[in-house]
Amino acid sequence: MSYQSWVGTKIKTKTFLIRHTKIIFGIIPWVLLIICLSIGTFIALGYFSASKPVSYLPEIHSVDLKPNHKGLKSIALKCSGYTCLVQGDGRIMVKSVEGDTILSNLTYYADYEGIGEKWGLNNMTAKLMNDSIISIAGEGQSGVYVTLAMTVHKDKPKLDISINTLYMGTITVSRESVVASFGVSVSEVYLKNRQVDFGSFSPEYWLQKQGLRFGNGLRSAMIYHTPNVSSLQLDTRKNLLFVNLDYYLDHPFINIPYQKGGGGKWVDLSKAKYIAGDVRKNNFSIYFGGIPKITPRFMLVPNGYLAGYIFTEHADGGSIKTHRAAYFGSEDISDINNATGGFAGHKIPVTKSVFYADPDTAVYSSIRDDPDFPQFLDFLDQLNATGLYDICLHTPENLNSNHEVLEESIKFMKNRFDTKSWIDHGMYSGQINREAIVADGLNSNSAFYSADLWEKYGTCYFWSPAVEMIRNYSLKEKIKKLKLFDVSVNLWKRYLSPDELQKISFYTAFKEMITFYVYNGELNSLKTYKGNSYPTPLAWQHFTRTRDFYSWVTDYEKIYSNLSDRKVNIEKKLLDNLISDWGVFFNHGYFVRNTKDDVLSLQDGKIVINPYFDKILEMMAQMRDKGDLCITTIKDLLDYWILTDKISFDYMPDGTIFVNNANKQSVKGLSLVVMGKTVTVDGETPKLRQEGDNTIFWFDIPANQRVRIQVEQ
Numbered sequence: 001m002s003y004q005s006w007v008g009t010k011i012k013t014k015t016f017l018i019r020h021t022k023i024i025f026g027i028i029p030w031v032l033l034i035i036c037l038s039i040g041t042f043i044a045l046g047y048f049s050a051s052k053p054v055s056y057l058p059e060i061h062s063v064d065l066k067p068n069h070k071g072l073k074s075i076a077l078k079c080s081g082y083t084c085l086v087q088g089d090g091r092i093m094v095k096s097v098e099g100d101t102i103l104s105n106l107t108y109y110a111d112y113e114g115i116g117e118k119w120g121l122n123n124m125t126a127k128l129m130n131d132s133i134i135s136i137a138g139e140g141q142s143g144v145y146v147t148l149a150m151t152v153h154k155d156k157p158k159l160d161i162s163i164n165t166l167y168m169g170t171i172t173v174s175r176e177s178v179v180a181s182f183g184v185s186v187s188e189v190y191l192k193n194r195q196v197d198f199g200s201f202s203p204e205y206w207l208q209k210q211g212l213r214f215g216n217g218l219r220s221a222m223i224y225h226t227p228n229v230s231s232l233q234l235d236t237r238k239n240l241l242f243v244n245l246d247y248y249l250d251h252p253f254i255n256i257p258y259q260k261g262g263g264g265k266w267v268d269l270s271k272a273k274y275i276a277g278d279v280r281k282n283n284f285s286i287y288f289g290g291i292p293k294i295t296p297r298f299m300l301v302p303n304g305y306l307a308g309y310i311f312t313e314h315a316d317g318g319s320i321k322t323h324r325a326a327y328f329g330s331e332d333i334s335d336i337n338n339a340t341g342g343f344a345g346h347k348i349p350v351t352k353s354v355f356y357a358d359p360d361t362a363v364y365s366s367i368r369d370d371p372d373f374p375q376f377l378d379f380l381d382q383l384n385a386t387g388l389y390d391i392c393l394h395t396p397e398n399l400n401s402n403h404e405v406l407e408e409s410i411k412f413m414k415n416r417f418d419t420k421s422w423i424d425h426g427m428y429s430g431q432i433n434r435e436a437i438v439a440d441g442l443n444s445n446s447a448f449y450s451a452d453l454w455e456k457y458g459t460c461y462f463w464s465p466a467v468e469m470i471r472n473y474s475l476k477e478k479i480k481k482l483k484l485f486d487v488s489v490n491l492w493k494r495y496l497s498p499d500e501l502q503k504i505s506f507y508t509a510f511k512e513m514i515t516f517y518v519y520n521g522e523l524n525s526l527k528t529y530k531g532n533s534y535p536t537p538l539a540w541q542h543f544t545r546t547r548d549f550y551s552w553v554t555d556y557e558k559i560y561s562n563l564s565d566r567k568v569n570i571e572k573k574l575l576d577n578l579i580s581d582w583g584v585f586f587n588h589g590y591f592v593r594n595t596k597d598d599v600l601s602l603q604d605g606k607i608v609i610n611p612y613f614d615k616i617l618e619m620m621a622q623m624r625d626k627g628d629l630c631i632t633t634i635k636d637l638l639d640y641w642i643l644t645d646k647i648s649f650d651y652m653p654d655g656t657i658f659v660n661n662a663n664k665q666s667v668k669g670l671s672l673v674v675m676g677k678t679v680t681v682d683g684e685t686p687k688l689r690q691e692g693d694n695t696i697f698w699f700d701i702p703a704n705q706r707v708r709i710q711v712e713q
Contacts, residue, residue, distance in 0.1 A: 317593025
């Protein structure tokens, strides 16, 4: 090729590249614009879709609540304040002393997996048992037999309702409820955070096991504190109360089956599974007519605090150095009395899980096999001696534990630390830690069966990863499949409720969603931002799946990274919101595994508590010392909640309220709240504090005793 030809070819090539480069660079902005517009469109469409009201109640038509029985013998029982009737058409009613309808009907509702829903009972019969009890029986779907007993009291305006459900075959329950239809409107709603709504109501509520009032004066009804049902839900538009006898969203549970090659598959077993011969017993009470105008409510935490916070530590990683740094302030400090910071330095309780054994690798701190065994056990003994720490197992070891190691470890923890709690570890893959409660721990046919040992040594409070797994919709898989609309809808739904999205502008909602996304949501396991209707159980029993054991919730792994003064201030705002919302937060954290999480840091070659994390602990300690934030442990909080289940109230026509303690031990710091200014307990003023229109008061109540409360507005 001649020089001239070569030059010509180069010029043509250069001209071609310049021309096409201009075209490419001219196209890129349009491509980026189209991508941005597409993303913006998906975000906007997701916003509008997520703004649509979501109901957690069955669809209800007027025909659903109509009785379908004829020819029953009418029965009536009169008592103080109301009359209870079973009509000839099957309608169950309560009328005031003046003959006005308060309760217009009670209807049984069931929704079974693979069968569907049904309103009412077949072949219903009613019988007057004596001058105080009416018994009603009927058949549900698939051989379910229901007996309902209504008991009136001559000396107080109280109706006790007990329900026995007998299963003739195997059935999986989505929901079973007694639905109460009221002839008067809602007047007060006692929220799951123990605050009160009145005057302006949300369309729907999930009330945990709290309660509400309908109407006023002689034509009124009140239900409060229902420990022997699954939950209460309220439809304010139709004045319907769902007393859930069993509702799958009240007791989330997953199982991770064995997977030889791993894979992380899991099964949602939240729905209860009953077999032939099983009987479930539920009961609750309703007060009618002339009852006190003020209802005392339990605070979520004892001793007059407004909110609760529980650090739960997963034991991954860690050495004696990192443990001392996180709890005492520095790896150099071996005596708790010399702590300069950290959890122990600020007297911050922790539910602290540990490994008992590590025979193969000795990578993690463990009680039995750690080369620093004497120092680690001494460290734990020092924590335990303070009475602030709930020391428990993170399963016995990092791998599968045989039955011998299981019993040795569970027995040791019981004898040494009076352990009641347990935090699963390593089970997600389906290969290791098969003794976990969500793996084979409840399987009596497995070599890794643990439940017999948990029962033998009193381990009863278990971390449930179910909420994190079920609620936290996996966005990565949807993004990979380019299902961007689904991603957008679920991002909005994850962090904001439809009700909130309707109340605020798109711009404000977008800022809120981004904030919650960055910080994993709020510091409140009641999920205030999800709205009043969103079911948020904190601790529960799931009798058909997890026996008599209790489970407790975490919502996400709390990560501390890139800490700074700005992030400390953000944490303060989140904690302030927790306190103002009267919430409870269960922190799922890793505090000793390394210095990369910003809980710990290196200073002159030594591991110390990160000064910003220590500021957060100091700030929380100040909130505690002020009396606002109860920082506690799983063991102490669940012990308290279980005791309050056996506290009951009697509301007398003269305005007196009796508080009864049916426990065989005293309840310390029982904390109640009323909308009133003056409170006495057995004629004396208890410890109390004012919060707006509310008076929070607390006192000790002895075993098997009752006290008299009087309140003036």
